[in-house]
Amino acid sequence: MIQFQQVSKRYPGGFDALKNLSFEIQTGELLFLAGHSGAGKSTILKLIAGIERPTGGAVLVNGQNVGSMRRSSIPFIRRNIGLIFQDHKILFDRSVYDNVRLPLDILGFDGQEARRRVLAALDKVGLSGKEKLNPVTLSGGEQQRLCIARAVVHRPAILLADEPTANLDRDYANDILELFRSFHQVGVTLVISAHDESLMADYGRRILRLKNGQFTA
Amino acid sequence: MKNWFRQHWLAFKRTLGGMLRQPLTSLLNLLVIAVAAAFPLALWLVISSLSGVAGRMPVESQITVFLRSSATEGEIKALRELDGKDARIARHRFVSRDEALKEMQQSTGMGDLLAGLPDNPLPDAIIFTAKSNQAETLETLQKELAVKAGVDEAQLDSAWARRLERLLALGRAVFDAIAVLLALALVLITGNTIRMQILTRQDEIEVSKLIGASDAFIRRPFIHFAIAQGLGGGLLACGIVALALWRLNPAVRELATAYGQQFALTTPGLVSIALVCAATTLLCLFGAWLAVWQHLRKLL
Ligand SMILES: Nc1ncnc2c1ncn2[C@@H]1O[C@H](COP(=O)(O)OP(=O)(O)OP(=O)(O)O)[C@@H](O)[C@H]1O
Ligand SMILES: [Mg+2]
Numbered sequence: 278m279i280q281f282q283q284v285s286k287r288y289p290g291g292f293d294a295l296k297n298l299s300f301e302i303q304t305g306e307l308l309f310l311a312g313h314s315g316a317g318k319s320t321i322l323k324l325i326a327g328i329e330r331p332t333g334g335a336v337l338v339n340g341q342n343v344g345s346m347r348r349s350s351i352p353f354i355r356r357n358i359g360l361i362f363q364d365h366k367i368l369f370d371r372s373v374y375d376n377v378r379l380p381l382d383i384l385g386f387d388g389q390e391a392r393r394r395v396l397a398a399l400d401k402v403g404l405s406g407k408e409k410l411n412p413v414t415l416s417g418g419e420q421q422r423l424c425i426a427r428a429v430v431h432r433p434a435i436l437l438a439d440e441p442t443a444n445l446d447r448d449y450a451n452d453i454l455e456l457f458r459s460f461h462q463v464g465v466t467l468v469i470s471a472h473d474e475s476l477m478a479d480y481g482r483r484i485l486r487l488k489n490g491q492f493t494a
Numbered sequence: 495m496k497n498w499f500r501q502h503w504l505a506f507k508r509t510l511g512g513m514l515r516q517p518l519t520s521l522l523n524l525l526v527i528a529v530a531a532a533f534p535l536a537l538w539l540v541i542s543s544l545s546g547v548a549g550r551m552p553v554e555s556q557i558t559v560f561l562r563s564s565a566t567e568g569e570i571k572a573l574r575e576l577d578g579k580d581a582r583i584a585r586h587r588f589v590s591r592d593e594a595l596k597e598m599q600q601s602t603g604m605g606d607l608l609a610g611l612p613d614n615p616l617p618d619a620i621i622f623t624a625k626s627n628q629a630e631t632l633e634t635l636q637k638e639l640a641v642k643a644g645v646d647e648a649q650l651d652s653a654w655a656r657r658l659e660r661l662l663a664l665g666r667a668v669f670d671a672i673a674v675l676l677a678l679a680l681v682l683i684t685g686n687t688i689r690m691q692i693l694t695r696q697d698e699i700e701v702s703k704l705i706g707a708s709d710a711f712i713r714r715p716f717i718h719f720a721i722a723q724g725l726g727g728g729l730l731a732c733g734i735v736a737l738a739l740w741r742l743n744p745a746v747r748e749l750a751t752a753y754g755q756q757f758a759l760t761t762p763g764l765v766s767i768a769l770v771c772a773a774t775t776l777l778c779l780f781g782a783w784l785a786v787w788q789h790l791r792k793l794l
Contacts, residue, residue, distance in 0.1 A: 326704075327794070328794060329794070330794070348794065349708070351794070352706045352707060352708045356705075362704070366700070366704065368701060383702060383706055383707045385498075
């Protein structure tokens, strides 16, 4: 489903974030990306979603080369992907409900169906009853759940989560990972990044370990 | 297709809601656009009204010869017999200074002013009507008449019609320049307004792009805003101009009557309203499109 073929990424300024990476992620797989801060985890996720373009090699999603895709085609790739950003990117000028609704507006869902889906997504992540609140009033963990709700509300086939458990205590982090496991069980392909590898160990899934833009054994 | 209309309608309602939430800002924006559009519209209406007058002016060519007060009977007689001798002249009419005064008192309503004068300031005059209405022939004739004995001044009556024609040509050139400048101004004004809106909604735009919004989706609310502004501004411009002309026309009519003309400035009709609104809307659209394009091209 997702293929990296000798992918390199050099950021403007000359820093090599990824060096000649090749790997493949199967449909329905749950994959962890581990590595120190600055190892290149976010960069990999951004390449998959077409947020950055590789400076070498090819990134294929569903057989399409995202890296060399026309700018106007990229939105259609992204609609198939749910993104959970490391910096959350919550909009604080609107309610929890409207934040989660945004992807459905983009896809052109009509009122009733959109409402049903937003409430279902909020229920799934345990934020029922908080839809009218402004996200500022949510705790850090609740904001993380809001991001997850927004990422899954349009039922994407791929879910990319960038450090979804950062700054959460262990129990809360496990709750979140359980949530991801439930998405995995219904067939969603998941890529989850984290710098704390101990959490992943419990799940016995494939882990890609990064160091300075390269895989370690 | 139905979905597309629905999306547009929803976005449009949101845009109008946004404008109503900031009534003062929206109104000021509309006024700026309206004033920018009102200028060329007003100028154009004045020009086309005056063109109408110029077209209605008598093409028949008359030369008015004003006589010196010292002119002798013999000199006057010689002049009055010219239409028999000069083949270029069809006929003449002698207007004595008393008749001239009476005519003027009646036609201009300046009776009181003229009655207040101790002496009749007007000279005797002979109005010659030429057979030809060719400018060159008339001008030579005028020059010849001007130097005849007893003649103070010879005026070609179609001269001011030609002057008006030239003035109108100048007016049209000024209109072209103003129209181009103000069109540019409209694009820049809307572009800037939209740019400010984009800045306040930067986060929303960024997130929307990141989760799969197309450029068209991002552009949509701004396009709607531009259409609303362009249409509103255009209508307001027509309103302003119509109001100004309505206030101005009685005075213009009076002035025209003083010159013996039937004349009023034409108020904007349906066609010109439609044209103005189409122009402002297109220009605002263009400005908005540019501003959004400028912002989006930086995002992947
Ligand atoms: N837009 C950018 N411009 C220049 N350099 C960048 C840019 N984005 C990332 N980098 C650099 O690329 C390297 C990898 O960044 P990346 O965000 O992928 O790391 P990461 O593994 O996600 O780290 P963290 O755990 O801190 O999020 C870093 O050294 C970073 O400084
Ligand atoms: Mg990162």
